[in-house]
Amino acid sequence: MAFLTIFLCLVFGTIGSCEVTKTNQWPNRSVIVQLFEWKWLDIAEECERFLGPKGYGGVQTSPASENLIIHLNDGQRPWYERYQVISYKLKTRSGDANDFLNMTTRCNRVGVRIYVDVVFNHMTGDHEANAGTAGSTANFSTFSYPAVPYKKKHFHHPVCDINNYDNATEVRDCQLVGLKDLNQTMPLVRQKIVEYLNKLINLGVAGFRVDAAKHMWPEDLKPIYDSLNNLNIQHGFDQNARPYIYQEVAHGGAVKPSDYKDIGDVTEFFVVSEMFNVFNGHKPLKNLKSWGSPSLGMLPSENALVFVDNHDTQRNTGGLNYKTARNYKVATAFLLAHSYGQPRIMSSYHFDRNDQGPPNDRNEDIQPPLINEDGSCEGGWVCEHRWPSIYKMVNFRNAVRDTKxxxxxxxxxxxxxxxxxxxxxxxxxxxxxxxxxxxxxxxxxxxxxxxxxxxxxxxxxxxxxxxxxxxxxxxxxxxxxxxxxxxxxxxxxxxGQMSRTVGLAQMVCERSRYSDLGRAKGLKRSQDFTEVLGGFESVFPIPN
The missing domain is CATH 2.60.40.1180 (Golgi alpha-mannosidase II)
Incomplete structure (x- = not known):
């Protein structure tokens, strides 16, 4: 089988896509979609019915750690409560640990990797309410989070707020918008963060988006990353595969995105502003000839996580989003067509206010997207990843991978x-x-x-x-x-001609890979691969 794999990869020119990538995605897959505020079981279903068949490489989930329950004046819960951590228990509005494992198992089976948005720069702010999604409580005034447990000594003191972004120490050691700032030099803090991330690795994730990485020191983050376990081979990952890490670091001030590129990939926010400028007509398209060039101040392609929008930028001015669909679709097409960076696309819910949470019922439970016959979404969800002009460009990206x-x-x-x-x-x-x-x-x-x-x-x-x-x-x-x-x-x-060679090479690469691993958990029968990879079973049976 190994010989056949190499032969087909050489014949079809896809040897690069038979190699393991740092994102840990299946061969010939390359795009991450941020399913913002989706429930774990809804993500699992979407992996099986749409993301896997359409060639998506991975999903970025919302944070999985227990958060403080926050109610706005109208009684609704804001999206940003997910970023106010009260413990590292795996229970949120998206589901619990069992739901999470269900998601990773089902998504990994169909070639869609899971990347979790993880929050460990800070815990909560000060609030009148004091209950988490798993029932934990905290004493905000004394910096006490017993469910971890963290105490006052585990936070940066004296307490200060970030006012001057030209002061790197202030950016990293003071509170971001009043959120209690953890001291990652403390052994217990590092230990608890590593335990949390390793728990997610054991459950089958492929990597992490590190929230607010700009507000932590790279020399504190590296020991945390280095202490993480290898990925779980029972979920189809290669032996010794390391988690893919991409870090949220915006431009501006004394702290630079380039400060973090040696320890993981970095979100390239320049893409957001420049896509807006070009595709809203403020700059000509011809300027994109130098796209990705260091002369533009952009990160090297091999270090950049690129996107047109995310949950933050679409709620602020200066970026494109689903509300400007015509320009947004073309900008996304360029992002996916160009070779620069690791692309991530956004999948949203409709919102009128910047603090508005996801569609939910009277019990505050997040409601699932409703899928129409034409594949579009209802029920308050936008589902940009289902727009034909976007998912077809995902296929384009997969087809042209590893070319200039x-x-x-x-x-x-x-x-x-x-x-x-x-x-x-x-x-x-x-x-x-x-x-x-x-x-x-x-x-x-x-x-x-x-x-x-x-x-x-x-x-x-x-x-x-x-x-x-x-x-x-x-x-x-x-x-x-x-x-x-x-x-x-x-x-x-x-x-007017058969055109299955790319898919055939991808299928052989993946089958060989699973055979060498002794099979991923849950993929024990030939028909599982037939369902996932398209029905070449009679030609290339899977070794038992």
Missing amino acids: VENWWDNGNNQIAFSRGIKGFIVFNTEGKKLDRIFQTGLPSGKYCDIISGQRQGQICSGTTINVSNTGLASIKLSGIGDELHLAIHIGEEV
Whole structure:
């Protein structure tokens, strides 16, 4: 089987995607989706019915640790209560430890990894209410959190608030918006954080998003990261696989994102502001030719977690979000089409107020998304990850993985195009007038289905078909009006010929990997792999 794996990877040019990546994702998967405020069991179901089949690589969950229950003046609970920790017990509005294990098991089975948003820079602020989602209490005035247990000595003193972001010590040792700031130099604090993260690793997670990493010292974070266990092989991870860590560090002030890149990946917030500037028309698309360049002050691609928006930025001015859907879709397409960084997309719920929590019932239980026949969501959920223009670009990203941006073209303004090696080609037109020209696509000759205007159904394309010549040339028209702002073609979406090679290579890579591991927990039968990987069982049976 190992020989067959190497042979197919070489033949199909996918040897890079047969290697284990630091994100611990399945071969030929590369995109994380933030399912903000979803319940664990709803995530499990979404992995099976949509995320796995559509090629998503992972889910970022909301925090799993017990939080303080906060009520607003109208009686509703805000989203930010999830970031006010009262203990490291695994019980929140999203579910308990059993629900969490159910989620990781089911998602890992279909190739969707789980990354948890973890909060250990701080505990709670001061509140009149004093009850956590698992029943724990605290004494705010004495800095006492007995369910951990933390006492006053485990926090930074004297107490101060962050007012000057040009003072690195103040940023890291003072309270962020009144939240009680833990001292990560203390042995017990490190011990409890490591115990919490290792508990999640044992339950099958692939990594962590570290909230408020900017407010902790890198030299305090590194020993915590180094003390973590390897990932749990019972959930299909390779022997000695390490958790993927990406850290929330915004630009501005004395603390720089680059201060953290040697201990883990870092969220690149420059992407948020620049996507807004370019796709809202404040800057021309041609500026994106240097995207990812150090000259822009951006992190190296291998250290950057990139995104158009997250739960914070979509509630502040200066960024795109689902409410500006037309521009948001095109910006997300560029993010996924370009080779820069590890992409994460946002999946939201509708909100009118910045503090508004997720859809819930009279018992304050989070309500599940309602899925329509066309695949869209109702029940107060947006589900951007289900928008066709986004999940199709996830497929594009997977298809062109490990290739470079080549064949760049622009008209000096708001029409651009580029290829991803010999695997994909994309065109953008936000100029408001028709684009009609012959492009060098870099692709092999054939007829390709534009995944934005339609989809391939068997050997027929329901949208625009692009003919690529033997020299890689193609005539492409794009109106730039309405929603017709981009066009994308890639290998695997040819019409008039079979195009299963990429999926076949991916299937063989993954089957070999699970066989070498002695199989992941719960994947014991050939039919499990058939369901997940697409039905090549009769050709390539899984070794028993």
